[in-house]
Amino acid sequence: MSNVKNYTEQGGEKTVIGGSLEIAASGKLTITEGATIEGILSVPVVDALDSTSATSALSAKQGKVLNDAIAAKTAANQADSIAAEVAELVTDFNALLAKLKAAGLMAAE
Secondary structure, three states, X not given: OOOOXXXXXXXXXXXXXXXXXXXXXXXXXXXXOOOOOOOOOOHHHHHHOOOOOOOOOOOHHHHHHHHHHHHOOOXXXXXXXXXXXXHHHHHHHHHHHHHHHHOOOOOOO
């Protein structure tokens, strides 16, 4: 069995990129409507996905879907706790848990 970083599983249904995937200037990556993007995305990735060329930029709809996917995984800010009593700290901690759950970063229960 060979030890390669990039391969397509038998049947061709899944391709694994363990090395790098380079799309040349003349290449194209198409993500069709209804497709799912999973994994970790960051704002710098989205910010880099623009172009002055109308044929290579994301459409407004694609950009919104991608931006919404990122925003959905960002929890609302939790202010620093200034609790002086344990009960106040519990309240602050529960507020943090609620924000993590609301952002989809923690199971709701």
